[in-house]
């Protein structure tokens with residue numbers, strides 16, 4: 001294949017070198033391989049257990065929490081689902097007849113949104129979906145207004161995966177706690193894009209995914225602050241202190257820890273990386289929006305930290321997302337139309353519609369997302385491909 005420029009980091013980041021190297025010994029098919037059951041008592045099992053716990057310690061140090069507050073899952077979809085279903089199970093355990101009330105937003109990732117809808121359709125929860133502002137942000141006061149005496153959980157994402165709007169998680173968490181309500185945040189798109197210290201945030205539960213930061217697919221974390229009530233979604237062998245049964249994927253956990261060390265590191269490392277990515281994001285916005293057919297989906301100003309540094313989202317008049325993605329793919333660029341999960345759907349993005357963007361405009365949305373390895377040359381290459389694509393689309 002000729003030159004390729006990968007600009008779909010919000011969907012997934014390529015496996016990073018450090019993760020690949022750390023996982024290699026766990027994948028070797030020989031006697032020296034260290035892929036054993038971390039729960040076995042023999043020496044092989046103990047070696048795997050040590051590797052798993054070291055990975056957890058690294059994650060705890062980088063996320064600013066304690067190792068025993070982190071549980072390995074199969075990904076953020078599972079972590080998100082588990083938090084919502086736990087809230088219902090707790091209610092059932094207490095034999096309370098009224099379904100719990102959950103406050104969330106209408107722009108959450110489907111792993112929260114669909115789970116909430118499913119619980120509602122089964123009559124197991126009442127859900128209030130708070131709408132965002134046109135800027136893509138969720139107002140803490142709007143969340144507060146949606147809370148009632150029987151609200152048991154508030155779940156609001158830290159960074160939106162389509163617009164990159166950064167929500168004021170600290171303010172929302174405080175408001176939930178003032179009412180004695182548990183607060184969960186989907187932090188998948190925040191990780192590695194802004195400094196994070198869980199111990200300093202009023203958050204009881206949070207979800208993370210390894211593959212968004214250069215770790216392997218199929219590995220996530222569920223953060224549960226010590227003392228947070230929780231009823232497990234997966235039961236069985238009682239692994240992960242009974243919070244998440246199932247033999248742990250030690251190899252993936254080790255890969256995630258390596259990716260965290262390479263791409264997240266310290267607050268200073270993230271700040272430095274964010275400055276570089278923000279500059280590329282702003283350049284990309286300026287260059288794309290210089291075309292008359294293009295408008296930004298959200299008002300992301302130069303240097304703004306109200307939006308995470310890795311996503312550029314625009315709407316293009318007169319060309320549909322699918323057409324753009326395929327044309328740009330032929331030209332060597334990998335981008336997306338919205339979230340990857342919905343990219344096979346012919347419906348416009350729910351998130352964009354919730355911002356008040358009309359359907360026709362939303363059909364022309366394009367999400368370009370960058371990573372720590374993205375260079376100015378990649379942006380130049382993409383802009384040229386985009387210009388050619390627009391020219392073809394307008395029949396020039």
Ligand code: PLP
Nearest residue numbers: 075076077109111161188189209
């Ligand atoms: N939450 C957000 C904000 C995401 O962007 C994603 C990934 O698409 C997920 C949850 C789901 O993560 P995973 O792929 O680990 O299940």
